[in-house]
Amino acid sequence: MCTAIIGIDPSSPVPVLLAGVRDEFVNRAWERPAPHWPDRPGLVGGRDLRAGGTWLAVDPAAPRAGVVLNGRGRFAPEDRRASRGELPLLAASGADPGALSLDVFDPFHLVAAEPGRVRLWSWDGDALTEHELGPGVHIIVNSGLEGGGGPAPADGPDGGPDGGAGDGAREDAYMAARLSHFRPRMLTAPRPRxxxxxxxxxxxxxxxxxxxxxxxxxxxxxxxxxxxxxxxxGNVWGTTSVSLVALAADDARYDFSAMPGDPAAWTRVL
Structure with a gap:
């Protein structure tokens, strides 16, 4: 049940704000954000130690950010499944997922954000759709933009449901409740700069x-x-980290918390 929140204001000196909430089994090993990928110089993000990829990556020089959420639909064949953790690295590098062979990936939602443009791609195992996100606040959950679209997930290839914890109907109810609570608050909160x-x-x-x-x-x-x-x-599912990214014309800010909910736990990455 990951969540991405994106605030876009083209008239602001900091036109793009991005919050990335990563939900995962809490015993899945990972490393804090750093330049972990020698073959991708300049990219910074947390690294998943099982698959080697990331859930959110930032290229401060561009500046550009990519974030991925699990989606819904048909899973890739097990014998040639690729990790979705590669996708934020590609997005932060400026690559277009439409040029990839997507049938090796399980369903996903992928955001590529830069100061002048924010795009969302959604892959359901059969078709890729693209949205250009306009001014305002946008919330993306596992069922898509503002929770719209897709049947409740079946059990995913990791032994749990593809988008989160518990059965699909419960996950849908949780996501709807999350959106109902947080969307009006995000819309009315003064926009930070x-x-x-x-x-x-x-x-x-x-x-x-x-x-x-x-x-x-x-x-x-x-x-x-x-x-x-x-x-x-012994299985516990929940938020394991939270990221906040700000993109200006020639700069990026990246704040990170490995103790979700603790206001004193935020550290500066960029």
Missing amino acids: PGFGDEPAGKAWGAWLPLIDGDGLARADHRALLPLIDLGG
Whole structure:
């Protein structure tokens, strides 16, 4: 049940703001954001140690960012499945997923953001659709932009549902509740204008930060942006990290928290 929140204001000195919430089994190993990929110099992101890719990547020199969420639809054949963790690296590099052989990927939603343009691609295992995101606040969850589209997921190839924890009907209900709670708050919150100096995250992200830190909801709440769900048998699913990225014409800011919901846990990556 990952979430991406994107604020676009072409008239602002910082036209693109991006929040990336990563949900995963909490025992899945990963490394904090850094330039982990020697063959992709300049790209920064957290690295998943199982597959080697990432969920969010930033190229500060471009500047550009890419973020991926699990989607819904037909899974790729197991014998030639490729990791979706490669996709944010490609998006942050400026690549167009339409030029790829997508049938090796399980369904996904991929955002490529740069100061003058934000695009969303959605792959359901059969067809690729592209949206150009305009001014305003956009929320993307596993069922798509603003939660619109796609049947409830079946069990995914990792043994759990493709987009999150629990059965598909429950996941749909959780995503609907999350959108219902957070969308009006994000729309009415004063838009931050993060600086690129040494200001702390609390000052840089203003009214967004308490919302991204969970808005005071318990992590077991069905509306939670930062869920934490005990599935039993030692399996716990939930938010393992949160990223905030700001893109200006010639600069990027990247703040990161490995302790979701703790306002003191934010560190500056870029």
